[in-house]
C-alpha cells in the first residue's frame with residue numbers, strides 16, 4: 001500500500017458497503033442517461049422507419065426532467081456516501097495531508113467508483129431503450145420493424161455527464177472538512193454544525209425566487225411554453241428547500257425536541273433530538289424523496305392540464321352540430337358531402353409538414369419540428385369554426401402562400417403578422433406569410449392555411465375531418481352507414497384528447513422508469529445514512545437503550561422524515577401546478593392528477609419507513625461493529 | 631529510576647517553538663477563552679512537560695503550538711517560520727516536515743493497518759520508508775507482530791503506541807504528545823517515555839508532552855503549569871515531590 005492511489009483503493013475497499021450503494025445509484029443513473037441518449041441519437045439520425053422529429057421532441061422533453069433528476073440524485077448520493085467519511089478525512093489532515101491531497105483522495109475514490117459503475121449501467125440502459133421499441137411503434141414514432149440507432153455515444157455521454165457531477169459533488173462534500181482547521185475538522189465530524197453558510201443561504205433564496213418566478217411565468221408567457229417553464233419551478237423549489245434544509249429542520253423540529261417530554265417516550269424524544277442534531281443528514285435523504293413526489297405529480301398534472309386545455313379549446317372552437325371523422329380519401333369526402341339532409345359541411349384537411357423552429361445550423365431533427373398544416377376554407381363561418389383570432393383575419397388566408405399561426409407558435413418562433421414561416425412539405429421548402437394569429441392552438445393545431453395553399457405546396461392530405469350541420473336527424477345514421485365516425489363537438493373533443501393513448505402510455509413508462517430510479521436513490525440514501533449510524537446506535541445500546549427502543553426511535557425518525565419530504569415535495573409542486581393551470585386554463589381550480597399524487601405520497605412514506613427501519617434493524621442486530629480506535 | 635538527573639544541555643540559541651502572547655477563544659454560544667495570553671519558549675533539544683487540571687487548556691496549547699489550530703491572537707513561531715501568514719497548505723507542509731503529534735485520542739485511521747498508519751505521514755509527504763528506522767520504532771514500542779492489525783483490533787495502550795510511532799517516523803524536529811502515557815500502565819509508560827527521551831537525544835528533538843502523572847513530568851527538564859489558560863508556574867529540573875506539591879497547590 002503505497003501512494004495516494006493505494007490510499008484511495010484502501011478507502012474504497014474499507015467502505016465498500018457504502019460505496020456499493022453509491023455505485024448502484026451511479027449505475028442506474030448511467031442507465032437512465034444512456035437510455036435517453038439512445039432515443040435522442042435515434043431521433044437525430046432519423047434512419048428510415050424512424051420519425052426523427054417526433055422522437056427528438058419526445059426524447060428532449062423527457063431528457064430535461066430526467067437529467068435534472070438524475071444529476072440531483074447522483075449528487076445527493078455521493079454527498080451522503082462521503083458524509084460518513086468526514087472523520088477519516090479530518091484525521092488525514094491532522095497527520096499532515098494538505099487540502100489538495102484530501103481533495104485528490106476524494107476525487108480518486110469517486111473516479112474509481114463512478115468510472116466503473118456508470119459504464120456498467122450504460123449497457124442495460126441501451127437494452128432498456130430497446131425494450132421501448134414496441135411502445136414507440138404503437139405511438140407511431142417508429143415504423144413497424146424500425147430500429148433504434150445503437151452506438152457507443154450514449155454511454156460516452158453518460159460518462160461525460162455523470163463523472164463530472166460525481167466529482168463536483170465529492171469536492172463540495174470534502175469542502176465541509178477542508179474549511180476548518182484540522183483539529184476543528186476532527187471535532188466537527190463528530191457532530192454537525194447547525195445553520196448554513198452565507199453562500200448556501202443566498203443560493204437558497206435565489207432558488208426560491210427563481211422557482212416562484214418560473215411558477216408564475218404563464219402570466220407572461222402563453223400556452224404550453226409557459227406551462228413547461230412553470231413545471232420547472234418544482235425542481236428549483238425542491239433544490240432551494242434542500243439548500244435551506246438545515247434551517248427548515250431546525251425551525252420544524254427545534255421546538256418539538258425541547259418540549260418537556262412528560263408523556264413522550266424515550267424513542268420519540270431521541271428521534272426528535274436526532275433529526276434536529278443531524279439536520280444536514282436529514283436534508284440529504286429528503287431530497288430524492290421530495291423529488292420523486294414533485295417529479296411524478298408535476299409531470300402527470302401538466303399532461304392533464306394540456307389535455308384539459310386542448311379539450312376546452314376544441315369545444316369552444318367547434319360550433320358545428322357534428323364532427324365526422326374517417327373520410328380518408330377525397331372520394332369518401334365527396335360521398336359524405338353528397339348525403340342528403342346536411343345543411344352545411346366544412347372540411348378540415350391535415351397535411352404533414354415540418355416547420356423550422358431555429359435558424360441555427362444544427363442537425364435537421366433539432367431545427368425542423370414535425371407538425372401538420374390544417375387546411376380550412378378561408379371563408380369558414382365563425383359559428384362553425386372559431387380559432388379565436390387575436391390579430392389579422394382568417395379571411396386573408398384566401399391569398400395563396402399565407403398561414404395563420406397559434407399564439408403559442410407565434411411566441412415560440414417570434415412571429416408577427418407579415419413575417420414568413422419556413423415550412424417543409426414533402427421535402428420541399430417554402431415560406432408562408434403570417435396573416436393571422438389565433439388563440440386556440442392546443443385544440444386546433446398550430447398552423448391553419450387555406451385549402452388552395454396546401455394544394456399549391458403539393459402536400460398529400462393525411463386525414464380530413466368534416467364539420468357538419470345536419471337539419472335532418474337521419475343524416476347521422478346515413479353518415480354512420482358510410483362507416484364514418486360521427487360525434488358531437490364535445491364528444492369529438494373528448495376523443496381527440498384521449499386518442500393519443502399510445503403516446504400517453506409511452507410517457508407513463510418513461511416517467512415510471514425515472515421514478516424507479518429516484519426510488520432507488522431515495523432507498524439508497526436512507527440505507528446509507530442509517531447504516532452510517534451503527535456506531536451511534538451501538539453507543540446508545542451500550543448506554544442502555546434496548547434494541548426495541550432503537551428500532552422504535554428510527555421508526556419515528558423515518559415517519560417524520562417521510563412527512564418532511566412529503567411537505568417539501570407538495571409545497572414545491574403547488575406553485576407549479578397553479579402556474580401551469582393558470583397558463584393553460586386560466587385562473588380557476590388547478591388541475592392535479594390526484595391519483596398519482598396520492599400514490600406517490602404513499603410511496604414516499606413507505607420508502608422512508610421501510611428503508612430506514614430495515615437498515616436500522618440490521619444495524620442493531622449485528623454484533624457490535626469494530627469501531628476505529630479513536 | 632533516577633530520572634531527573636538525565637538532563638540535557640539547554641540551548642540558548644533560537645527556540646524550536648516560540649509562543650508570544652497567545653490567546654485562543656473557542657467561538658460558540660458561550661465563547662470559551664481556553665488560552666488567555668501564553669508566552670513560552672520551547673528550547674531546541676529540550677523535554678518539557680505541560681501540567682494542569684482538566685480543562686486548563688493543555689490540549690489547546692499543544693494544538694496551537696503545533697500549527698493544528700490557529701490562535702485567536704498572538705504569534706506562534708515554529709523553527710524560524712512565523713505561522714501567522716502561512717496558507718493552510720504551507721502550514722500543513724511545515725507540520726509534516728517538522729512536527730510529530732501524538733493525539734490524546736490517538737486519531738488512527740480505522741481501515742489502515744498498523745504499518746500503514748505509521749507510514750501515513752511519509753506517504754502523504756511523498757517520501758519512502760526507512761525500513762530500519764521503522765523496524766526500530768516498532769521494536770522499541772513493543773509493536774512487533776502487530777503491524778498487520780487494524781486499529782480496531784488493538785488495545786488502547788497499543789493504539790497509543792502506534793500513534794507515537796507515527797509521530798516519530800518522520801524524524802520531526804519537534805514532537806508534541808498529548809498524554810502519551812495516559813492509557814499505559816506505569817511500566818509501559820516508563821518505557822515509552824524512555825523511548826521518547828532517547829529519540830529526542832539522538833535526533834536532537836524538542837519534546838513537549840502533556841501529562842497528569844508527576845513521575846512522568848519529573849522526567850522532563852522543565853515543567854510548565856497551566857491554570858485557566860495561563861502559565862502560572864514553572865519548574866526546572868523538578869523532582870517528583872516538587873511536581874506533586876505544585877499540582878496539589880494548583881488544586882486549592
Ligand SMILES: Nc1ncnc2c1ncn2[C@@H]1O[C@H](COP(=O)(O)OP(=O)(O)OP(=O)(O)O)[C@@H](O)[C@H]1O
Nearest residue numbers: 187656658662664683684685686687688689690691
Ligand atoms: N472545540 C471547543 N469548543 C469550545 N470549547 C472548547 C473546545 N475545545 C476545548 N474547549 C474548552 O477549552 C478549555 C480548554 O480545553 P482543553 O482541551 O485545552 O483542556 P485540557 O487542559 O486539555 O483538559 P484535559 O486534561 O481534560 O484534556 C476547556 O474549558 C474546554 O471546555
Ligand SMILES: [Mg+2]
Nearest residue numbers: 688689734808
Ligand atoms: Mg486535553
